[in-house]
Amino acid sequence: xxxxxxxxxxxxxxxxxxxxxxxxxxxxxxxxxxxxxxxxxxxxxxx
Amino acid sequence: xxxxxxxxxxxxxxxxxxxxxxxxxxxxxxxxxxxxxxxxxxxxxxxxxxxxxxxxxxxxxxxxxxxxxxxxxxxxxxxxxxxxxxxxxxxxxxxxxxxxxxxxxxxxxxxxxxxxxxxxxxxxxxxxxxxxxxxxxxxxxxxxxxxxxxxxxxxxxxxxxxxxxxxxxxxxxxxxxxxxxxxxxxxxxxxxxxxxxxxxxxxxxxxxxxxxxxxxxxxxxxxxxxxxxxxxxxxxxxxxxxxxxxxxxxxxxxxxxxxxxxxxxxxxxxxxxxxxxxxxxxxxxxxxxxxxxxxxxxxxxxxxxxxxxxxxxxxxxxxxxxxxxxxxxxxxxxxxxxxxxxxxxxxxxxxxxxxxxxxxxxxxxxxxxxxxxxxxxxxxxxxxxxxxxxxxxxxxxxxxxxxxxxxxxxxxxxxxxxxxxxxxxxxxxxxxxxxxxxxxxxxxxxxxxxxxxxxxxxxxxxxxxxxxxxxxxxxxxxxxxxxxxxxxxxxxxxxxxxxx
Numbered sequence: 187x188x189x190x191x192x193x194x195x196x197x198x199x200x201x202x203x204x205x206x207x208x209x210x211x212x213x214x215x216x217x218x219x220x221x222x223x224x225x226x227x228x229x230x231x232x233x
Numbered sequence: 234x235x236x237x238x239x240x241x242x243x244x245x246x247x248x249x250x251x252x253x254x255x256x257x258x259x260x261x262x263x264x265x266x267x268x269x270x271x272x273x274x275x276x277x278x279x280x281x282x283x284x285x286x287x288x289x290x291x292x293x294x295x296x297x298x299x300x301x302x303x304x305x306x307x308x309x310x311x312x313x314x315x316x317x318x319x320x321x322x323x324x325x326x327x328x329x330x331x332x333x334x335x336x337x338x339x340x341x342x343x344x345x346x347x348x349x350x351x352x353x354x355x356x357x358x359x360x361x362x363x364x365x366x367x368x369x370x371x372x373x374x375x376x377x378x379x380x381x382x383x384x385x386x387x388x389x390x391x392x393x394x395x396x397x398x399x400x401x402x403x404x405x406x407x408x409x410x411x412x413x414x415x416x417x418x419x420x421x422x423x424x425x426x427x428x429x430x431x432x433x434x435x436x437x438x439x440x441x442x443x444x445x446x447x448x449x450x451x452x453x454x455x456x457x458x459x460x461x462x463x464x465x466x467x468x469x470x471x472x473x474x475x476x477x478x479x480x481x482x483x484x485x486x487x488x489x490x491x492x493x494x495x496x497x498x499x500x501x502x503x504x505x506x507x508x509x510x511x512x513x514x515x516x517x518x519x520x521x522x523x524x525x526x527x528x529x530x531x532x533x534x535x536x537x538x539x540x541x542x543x544x545x546x547x548x549x550x551x552x553x554x555x556x557x558x559x560x561x562x563x564x565x566x567x568x569x570x571x572x573x574x575x576x577x578x579x580x581x582x583x584x585x586x587x588x589x590x591x592x593x594x595x596x597x598x599x600x601x602x603x604x605x606x607x608x609x610x611x612x613x614x615x616x617x618x619x620x621x622x623x624x625x626x627x628x629x630x631x632x633x634x635x636x637x638x639x640x641x642x643x644x645x646x647x648x649x650x651x652x653x654x655x656x657x658x659x660x661x662x663x664x665x666x667x668x669x670x671x672x673x674x675x676x677x678x679x680x681x682x683x684x685x686x687x688x689x690x691x692x693x694x695x696x697x698x699x700x701x702x703x704x705x706x707x708x709x710x711x712x713x714x715x716x717x718x719x720x721x722x723x724x725x726x727x728x729x730x731x732x733x
Contacts, residue, residue: 212573215435216405223683229535230688232695233519 237263239508239727240496242483242522245273246713247703248512249466250301250720251727256475257305258724258733263504264470265481265496272463273512273668273704274675275713280655283610284603285549286459287659288675289713290594290612291318291561293452297714298462300376301721305469312465315453316599323560324422325645327589333560334422338449349416359413362398363446370395371444371709376718378726379708380691401439402682406432407569409439421569425592428616430711431542431676433576434569438682454561454599462713486511486518486700488527493699508699508727512720513669514677515690515706516541523697532696539684542711543580544661544673546626548613548634551655555609556595557647563593565645575616583622585629587636589644591615608654613637619661619672626660634658677705685710692719693726701727 209217239255241248244266256262270276274288292298295315302309309315320333334341338360346353369392378384389396401409406427410420426445427437455461467477482499486509495505511518519528519536528536567590579586594612597603604610615637623629634656641647661673670677678684690707694700703719705711 210408212405212407212435215577216408219436220681220683223538223681226535226538227683227688229531229538230684233532233535233690 235506236495236504237261237506238731239263239510240265240504240506241510241512242486242496242518243267243273243512243704244271244463244467244477245512245704246275246463246466246716247705247707247720247723248273248510249463249470250717251510251512251701251703251724252475252720253466253470253473254301254304254721254724255727256470256473258728260727260731262470262475263506264475264477265483265498265504266477266479267482267669268667269479270460271467271477272460274664274670275459275463275716277458277460280549280657281551282605283549283551283608283655284458284596285610285657286594286596286612287547287549289459290596290614291452291454292462292713293448293450294375294714295451295453297376297718297721301466301717302469304721304724305473307469312468313461314456316456318452318454318561318599320560321448321452321562322422323558323563324566325558325563325647326418326566327644329646331559332422336449336451341449345419348418349414352414352416352419355413355415359443360446360449363443363449365394366398366401366440366443367447367450370398370440371447374686375709375715376721378692378722379686380693381687385687398440398443401443404439405435406437406439406442407434407573409442410434417568418566421572422564422566424569424572425564425590428543428572430680431545431616431674432679432681433573435573436576436681438680438685441680454596456600456602458596458600458603459713466717483513483522485524486522486697488523488697491698493697508701508731510701510703510723510727512704513706514541514671514674514704515539515702516678517669517671518702518706519690519696528696536690539690540679541670541672541674542676542679543576543616544619544664544670545614545675546617546633546661546673547659548637549655549657549659550611550613550649550653551604552609552611552649552652553654554607554652556611556649556652558593558595558598561595561598563595565589565591565593565641565647580616580618583618583620585617585621585623585633585636586615587640589640591637591640593641593647611649613641617661619665619674626662630658630660633660675705676711680710692723693730
């Protein structure tokens with residue numbers, strides 16, 4: 187189970203890296219903007 | 234002992250709709266309003282013989298307004314005379330080209346075909362998806378709570394087809410439009426609506442592009458000005474026995490044992506109620522009216538993390554002749570790059586933009602009674618920072634008015650300067666003073682996907698029991714029908730919790 191989780195996390199990370207390098211300037215700006223908000227989402231979900 | 238069953242902070246659209254519905258169900262309701270009028274940003278003011286709208290300039294998604302009146306056992310037509318507005322937008326460009334997008338999607342297609350046959354064909358796909366998303370995804374949640382992953386799952390199960398459109402949540406507005414349309418002019422003319430949720434095309438979520446399509450289902454202007462909508466809602470409230478107290482600024486929300494217990498006004502009056510409904514900015518509510526001492530740590534962290542939206546300074550002009558325009562709304566057309574530059578190069582650098590991107594609203598086109606015979610009203614709306622590197626907004630008012638009139642004349646050939654009889658500038662500071670919008674944020678909080686749906690402050694607070702939120706800060710976000718929808722949804726939760 188632990189290895190499966192690690193594999194899934196690795197795949198997700200690889201997907202993000204591919205998405206980042208294949209994205210245009212506009213999409214990168216968007217992803218950067220969203221990325222900065224991500225740490226707050228667990229708190230925002232409950233407020 | 235409660236003075237009222239529910240006390241509402243603010244007579245904006247969310248506050249009034251929730252108050253009126255609760256009063257219609259027999260609750261004793263009091264609305265405390267800071268100003269001397271109703272409507273918040275959906276209001277109008279008289280200047281001499283002219284009446285100007287001070288924020289919202291038109292309504293779409295009229296079925297939400299109908300749902301409000303139906304919820305109180307009434308009919309919209311008995312209270313508001315809506316004038317259909319067509320075309321939706323006119324555009325003027327720097328090279329003198331003019332075009333407009335009619336309400337009828339087929340007529341808009343014909344306009345697009347003059348730019349690009351390929352884009353006209355893409356419009357058919359875009360319109361079909363827009364219509365499906367509005368009906369299948371937005372429609373079911375705009376007047377209902379949408380607070381948890383479970384709510385999202387229920388929506389997905391009820392409309393499995395919507396899964397195909399999830400990609401537009403991860404794409405931005407700009408990429409979404411570019412995936413359909415190839416002409417620069419078409420892309421730019423459809424991108425402006427991203428600013429209606431307070432974000433540039435590069436940062437606005439892609440699905441908002443389809444929400445904007447709702448304008449093709451009809452847009453309307455209330456005869457007598459935008460204030461006629463909240464006035465009608467206030468009338469319903471009073472008919473149902475509810476009360477509005479004007480010039481009653483709420484200083485704080487009383488919290489006892491983790492529960493809302495009423496409000497204290499600026500003059501010291503205490504009004505006790507087990508239910509408090511807030512129609513003010515959620516950051517102001519939680520951080521100033523309640524205060525971190527009464528909130529759990531996670532709640533302080535959550536509410537502090539939201540960014541408020543970009544301000545939209547407005548110029549109101551009374552004219553002694555008819556302006557050379559073609560529609561209720563005219564956009565001074567600029568490129569997609571310029572629209573993004575307003576944010577990345579001007580807004581973030583605290584510079585006043587001078588790129589000529591401007592919405593001109595012409596209410597007397599729909600309703601001539603807003604001005605003396607032969608005269609007209611115009612509202613010029615731009616997007617600009619709250620803090621300015623050039624100085625203070627109050628000092629720059631005259632300069633700002635002059636510079637915008639210059640831009641209209643020199644870039645777009647719209648010379649109205651000699652016809653101006655009345656002029657007033659409402660700056661972000663004015664919006665802050667009048668409506669308590671922190672930093673002049675007319676759309677409350679930034680509306681990207683990390684601050685939407687179940688990531689936006691909830692209609693029913695989890696931090697304080699008995700506290701409910703309405704308005705642009707909560708689900709569904711800013712705009713006249715969405716904020717009315719928030720009031721309908723919040724009143725449903727209040728009634729559910731009261732066991733009614």
